[in-house]
Amino acid sequence: AALAAALRLALEDPAQLRFVLQPIAAAGAPGVPLGFEMLARWRHPALGEVPPDAFIPIAEQGGLALALDLLALRRAMALLPRLPAGARQLSVNLTPASLALPGAVERLDEVLAGRDPAGLCLELTERVLAQDPALLREVARRVLERGIALALDDFGEGQAALGMLAEIPFTTVKLSARLVAPLLAPGPACDRAEAILEAVCRMAGRLGFRTVAEGVETAGQLECLRRMGCHEVQGWLVGRPAPAERWLVSSAATQD
Numbered sequence: 001a002a003l004a005a006a007l008r009l010a011l012e013d014p015a016q017l018r019f020v021l022q023p024i025a026a027a028g029a030p031g032v033p034l035g036f037e038m039l040a041r042w043r044h045p046a047l048g049e050v051p052p053d054a055f056i057p058i059a060e061q062g063g064l065a066l067a068l069d070l071l072a073l074r075r076a077m078a079l080l081p082r083l084p085a086g087a088r089q090l091s092v093n094l095t096p097a098s099l100a101l102p103g104a105v106e107r108l109d110e111v112l113a114g115r116d117p118a119g120l121c122l123e124l125t126e127r128v129l130a131q132d133p134a135l136l137r138e139v140a141r142r143v144l145e146r147g148i149a150l151a152l153d154d155f156g157e158g159q160a161a162l163g164m165l166a167e168i169p170f171t172t173v174k175l176s177a178r179l180v181a182p183l184l185a186p187g188p189a190c191d192r193a194e195a196i197l198e199a200v201c202r203m204a205g206r207l208g209f210r211t212v213a214e215g216v217e218t219a220g221q222l223e224c225l226r227r228m229g230c231h232e233v234q235g236w237l238v239g240r241p242a243p244a245e246r247w248l249v250s251s252a253a254t255q256d
Contacts, residue, residue, distance in 0.1 A: 018243075023035075084249055105143070
């Protein structure tokens, strides 16, 4: 209860709740960002950094999930015009709890407020797909109607079946870092991970969506994913999360 109250205050305090960007690059050109994922960070005045896997459940349980999502979306819309040359997309994670709330998509329209959402991508975890496929189908339809891309995040955590990908019109599937980590490591885990990743990448080509491998840390992993046909990669090898100002062009430059 105390942390939920503190998080409610943090939503109004940029010094506490901020957003960093992690680059996403083509598997064949990892040094050039094609886009970025926006990640929330909370620095509690007494506790210090509170990790997302701790405060996002607090937001969901405390009824703050939608407020957190809307804050992230407002920030993303402000940053989109400042993406560097060559970067075409900014991804924002949505908390599963906010999608189930009545009027969630209408609140999204309020954030857009007539602005062009081209380049905006909403990421949903596969937990949503497992819990309520019908809800996700409806949300996906309405989001895509607005010209917003839709990504399935953390695919491979074990909650969604491959067959479900054919039912939801995702534009991107993000392969879980847990699947990528065993690549090139000795033992049967590597063979299993490679088989799953290769199957998803092959299916992506047939279904017309892009694949992004998360948690890529070594050149060997990158090369393995590239051979499989994975389109894009994200992880420490490409770039660690950093303040937005490190990656984006200045506001003045966008007005020249």
